Amino acid sequence: MEADVQSPKSIVPTLQSALRLCRQAAQRGARLALDVALPNLCVACREPVAGQGVCAACWSQLSFIAPPYCERLGIPFVYDPGPGILSMQASADPPAYARARAAVRYDEVARTLVHALKFHDRVDLAPTMGRWMAQAGAPLLKDAELLVPVPLHWRRGFSRRYNQSGALARAISRQANVPVSRDALRRIRPTAHQIGLSKAERAANVQGAFRVPAENKAIVQGRRIVLVDDVLTSGATVDACARALLRAKAASVDVLVFARVVETRKSPI
Secondary structure, X not given: OOOOXXXXXXXXXXXXXXXXXXXXXXXXXXXXXXXXXXXXXXXXXXXXXXXXXXXXHHHHHOOEOOOOEOOOOOOEOOOOOOOOOOOHHHHHOOOOOOOEEEEEEOOHHHHHXXXXXXXXXXXXXXXXXXXXXXXXXXXXXXXXXXXXXXXXXXXXXXXXXXXXXXXXXHHHHHHHOOOEOOOOOEEOOOOOOOOOOOHHHHHHHHOOOEEOOXXXXXXXXXXXXXXXXXXXXXXXXXXXXXXXXXXXOOOEEEEEEEEEOOOOOOOOO
């Protein structure tokens, strides 16, 4: 009786599968060895931590924003003034966008996370930060049709190699199943860093800096858009972006950020 002999063509897929399994096993082994030799460190205090991001002690120091807050700006209230109440800022100087929400207050730990993502190539933090943002912005994302990250000017994008707002938007997209468009909005001129500028100077700095390209207006027109950024300070940047999107006939624009500056010296209402 003749033995069954596999043809060379039938052996190839088997060898490929075996090699793939070997590569995967080697990669798992390498990751395990690296984790043992170089354990993950908390991005804030540099203590060893399981997984990515912050340790339990630093996590407890993050100030997550939850109701009650201003329905327009998302600024937290000290007490619950009742439904539909706006902050003094929203009443005195209403923004172009409809609503803004933030995951956390911009405190020391939040600042460390933002700076690590923004300036130190810690894109591994984006999934965790994006998950917190998706939870905070659930009412905005429920009816959203498009996520638009605040764009960098091409020169800054070239030097930084990635857009931190884009990384956050992609993480939120995976959580909320809302598509991202990084081409819907463009920063058409470079702007100075907003740090250290007054509110009026911030507004002047970004005036006319954003535009929806003519070839991309169809992406925006009639869409309910959520604009994504890392930090909201005065709101000048996201306001300028919202105005550009609304000029391009977006149906509505909301804003979702990881952290927002909260003035504690003034009563919100």
